Amino acid sequence: MARPRGSVRPRERPSGDAPRSKKPGKDKEEAARRSSKDKKSKASRKVKTLKTETCENEMEDFARAPGHVSVKAETEDGDFVAEKKGRKRVRENEPACSTSTLKKRKKVKEGEEDVGDDGKRAEKMQKKIIKKPKEEKAEQPVSSKRKKTKEEIEAAKLLKMKMKEEEEKQRWRWWEEEKYEDGVKWKFLEHKGPYFPPEYQPLPDNIKFYYNGEAVKLSQAAEEAALFFAQMLDHDYTTKDVFRNNFFRDWRKEMSLDERMLITDLNNCDFGELFRMHREKVEARRNTSKEDKQVIKEANQKIMEEYGYCMLDHHRERIGNFKIEPPGLFRGRGDHPKQGMLKKRLQPEDIIINCSKESQIPEPPAGHKWKEVRHDNTVTWLASWTENVQGSCKYVMLNANSKLKGEKDWEKYEVARRLKVCVQQIRAQYKQDLKSKQMSIRQRAVALYFIDKLALRAGNEKEEGETADTVGCCSLRVEHIVLHPELDGEHNVVEFDFLGKDCIRYYNKVPVTKKVFKNLKLFMNNKEGGDDLFDCLNTSMLNKYLTSLMPGLTAKVFRTYNASITLQEQLKDLSNMSDNQPEKLLSYNRANRAVAVLCNHQRAPPKTFEQSMANLQAKIDSRKEQLALAKSELKQAKKEVKTSSDGKQQAVVEKKKKAVQRCEEQLLRMEIQATDREENKQIALGTSKLNYLDPRISVAWCKNMEVPLEKIYNKTQRDKFAWAIDMTDLDFFF
DNA sequence: AAGTGAACTTAGGACGCGACCT
DNA sequence: AGGTCGCGTCCTAAGTTCACTT
Structure with a gap:
């Protein structure tokens, strides 16, 4: 068990600290620092050889797994109970607040010794209640204000009811219709194309940018980028080296040759006037009069009316994101290596339009052309483009209340319900597999155990240096867990500490079965902190296996199901x-x-x-x-x-x-x-x-x-x- | 069977507005 | 009337999955 323990995880939190809080930032940063430590060993982790070793001799015999374990039984031995453990977890990690507030809150919870015990609490609460109010509204004190508008309220209520009814009548009850043949998402699609943000407005003459104390009139492109930076000056991103360097590199690309010759150091740049102008604008926006706000609102409404909807198979459907993302500086989450990079302004020439051949094809803005117009009814997007920071595709799609999204959502839950009927068998199988002679199968079993019990995400491999260093189940590294044969009176405890999606910290101490524990020990043998815990497994293998057990089954279905x-x-x-x-x-x-x-x-x-x-x-x-x-x-x-x-x-x-x-x-x-x-x-x-x-x-x-x-x-x-x-x-x- | 890209779901934070309180 | 607060909405980043290619 050669693990560079001290060097990799210099932790030990004071008990009052808030391990699960992400805001204090320190935790996040600490964890990020920790995980970026062995960059070198991480390089080796990218080249994953998926050989199937046998582990026959490395492991002693495990006790026989129970043949068929019911969910109920699991619940009894605490294995699949999320609630109790989870809640406790959060409470334990609650940050210390001032004792006075604590005391005050204790008062609120008077008579409840055990906050976690919902049953008891409910009982007590019930005793406290004299009588249940029948109608909430009726028992409100009748104020003079209320009296005045009573009739008006009544009228408004009636109107609301009518509107509701009207809306209900208009609603497309797609769930009562027959589904299309496989792959076809629509038969007719018509829309106006995406809505572009307003053009850049050059700075007024009295607002100047200074370099080395001298006013410099920037070219339009460089000026726009400068303003992006200036607008963020009150944010601590702009103090981070990665952010500054990325910005400066991209900014220089926007500059003219002369500008590039002159402006060589971000530290010599003075954005003060731009920043003040921005602040004033924000202030002015806040102070906009009610009338003006109404005008703006109506203008937005009009844009919404025009661009915010499409016709899909004779029904008017709302579009989720019809506005093209405005340019700016990329703000990744957590310690993102690309933070500060310039997110370019999109032109119609960047946009692919998708709609029916026989529909009214959207007009590109005057003087422009679309990149392409296609008619693919096997996809759900109306427009797409490639984003320049990460090079990934982005899409204009329908709102969540649309048929396309709703149907998919419904299907998702139906798949999860199908898992319900075979989950016990799958659990029994992966318990068996914990003893497999094949390393890859054992790892798969342990990973599945985590995904099922802890609702971890699948954990795809990520390209290093392209995104923040976050992991999911399959991409867990040795440094993300600590094994405790005994901890706080419990046996075989695994302590997890890693950054998951969106750099949200996952911190949890979980007792696991003896077999899982022993397997983890085995997986960690002869590895360093930066090495993959599951070196013989990846998400595609895992999902392939799951799909073979049940059509449509993938790792994320477990999250939905659980x-x-x-x-x-x-x-x-x-x-x-x-x-x-x-x-x-x-x-x-x-x-x-x-x-x-x-x-x-x-x-x-x-x-x-x-x-x-x-x-x-x-x-x-x-x-x-x-x-x-x-x-x-x-x-x-x-x-x-x-x-x-x-x-x-x-x-x-x-x-x-x-x-x-x-x-x-x-x-x-x-x-x-x-x-x-x-x-x-x-x-x-x-x-x-x-x-x-x-x-x-x-x-x-x-x-x-x-x-x-x-x-x-x-x-x-x-x-x-x-x-x-x-x-x-x-x-x-x- | 690894790599890559497309398509789609899942995610938390910022922000504005209206309800509610003083 | 003015201030506070929480909710809903918007925004877009960051995941998962699958199909295709090599």
């Missing part, structure tokens, strides 16, 4: 029909959160998080005082009823009772909100909701729980999932 099944199970466990609506929604969010944790969907904690938490706490405190007051008033009123036999007094008691009740409900709702927000600090729910959770699970849950769907899905999401909303009954089961 996400959706987790949601379904969590919803079943957490929610009760007897809960009131806020509680039900909290349960839903928690189920959603379990999935987000499983899939490692993180977000930067909102900048104003601490403040807004404190504000909410203050509101809760004042509400508590109000409640106490209301209670004592009620008591007083009750007393008076007894002494005086006045009928009026009874009414007063009733009134006070109602006040107390209302106070309690409001307090409860706020407390739930606080809990929800706190738990959500670093977790992004949107990604899983939009991409991994079969919407039919949520629709069925809403129907069963009698929760309005609007509480779960906003308008955009309801549009995207229209197919699911329409077809799902109460008894849907993923």
Whole structure:
């Protein structure tokens, strides 16, 4: 086990630190630094020889795998439970916040010793509730403002309903139609082509760029690039060497010969006036009057009307990204080797148009031509171009609420449901394969175990130096895991620490089976930190194998499957029909959160998080005082009823009772909100909701729980999932 | 069977706006 | 009336997968 441990991973985090937070940047950078350390050994890793070694003699016999393992059994020994571990993980890693806020928050959670125990909490909450409000709106205090516009509100409501109905009538119910033959995506496609950003406006004469203290009038191309840089001056990208060097190199390419001769050092450049002009423009935009804003809005609307839609098989469909990406400086994520490079302005000559032959072919802007017009109905894009920084293709495609996207989405979940019926067999198989004599099969088994249990991404190989150094399952390197035979009372713990997609850190400590642990030891034998953990495996081999087990099965299907099944199970466990609506929604969010944790969907904690938490706490405190007051008033009123036999007094008691009740409900709702927000600090729910959770699970849950769907899905999401909303009954089961 | 490119999904951050509060 | 805050939308980068080529 020769691992240059100390040299490769100089970690050991103070316990209060936030290992999973990505914002502090330090973690990210540290991890990036760490992983870029053995660049040399990484060079060797690119040349991957996929020989099939035998490992017969290297490994002692493993205990027999259980022949057939049910999901339930797995759950019992904690193997496939995402929720508990995941949540705990996040909590453990919560950054230290000031003790006072901590104390305050403790108060919110009064009476809940174990925050992780949802069942108990739900029970307690339930006890606290006096009565469930029937109609949320009805119990709102009637303010004078409300009274005034009551009729108007009614009218607006009615109008809304009508619009909704109208929209519903217009909706293309494509899911009720027959599918096209294989490969054909449309029969007719017509659109206006993409919308180009406005031309560059040269600087006014009073705004100057200075080199070595002297004003220099730049050529238009060089000036535009200079402005891109100046606009980012308040960002710390512009202080990074990689960014500056990339920018300067590309900028010089835009310069005239004379300019290139003169401007040889970025440090001698003074963008001050350009920067100030930019700041003023931003300021002016912020101060635009309401009327002007309205004008701009209407202009945008018009552009949207004209370019934002297409006709696809007789139906008007929204386009997702009809605007051509404006030029600027490339901002990759994380430690991107290409950050700062110039993203060029696209011309119609760069754009390929795709549409029906017999359609009205879009006109290129005056004086221009398209690169090409083609009529390929086996693809879904309307326009495409090659982007100059990475050299990859980009596309104009339809909005998520379109038939083309919806159908694909639906299909994705159907594939995941098919996995459900054979997942147990697949699991049993990869458990067997952990003992295979062939190294490649063993590695495949361990990789699959990770992908299934931890919802890791496949992990394609990436070209070094082209992108930030991030990995997925198959591209994990030895330096990304640490094996602990024993850790915190658990055996065979694997500690993961690597940067995944978008340079989001994945940090997790997971107990694994003995066989997996031993295999990992074997894989790491005689390797250095920068070497591939799975040197006999890649994603295409893995996916090839998976497809042979079930048509359509690839690594990412496991993510979809495990996400959706987790949601379904969590919803079943957490929610009760007897809960009131806020509680039900909290349960839903928690189920959603379990999935987000499983899939490692993180977000930067909102900048104003601490403040807004404190504000909410203050509101809760004042509400508590109000409640106490209301209670004592009620008591007083009750007393008076007894002494005086006045009928009026009874009414007063009733009134006070109602006040107390209302106070309690409001307090409860706020407390739930606080809990929800706190738990959500670093977790992004949107990604899983939009991409991994079969919407039919949520629709069925809403129907069963009698929760309005609007509480779960906003308008955009309801549009995207229209197919699911329409077809799902109460008894849907993923 | 490795390499490459096309096509499509998944991802987090920036930003603006409107709801809500003071 | 003015300020705050959270949500929704936009933006585009960064993945996965598959087909094709050599």
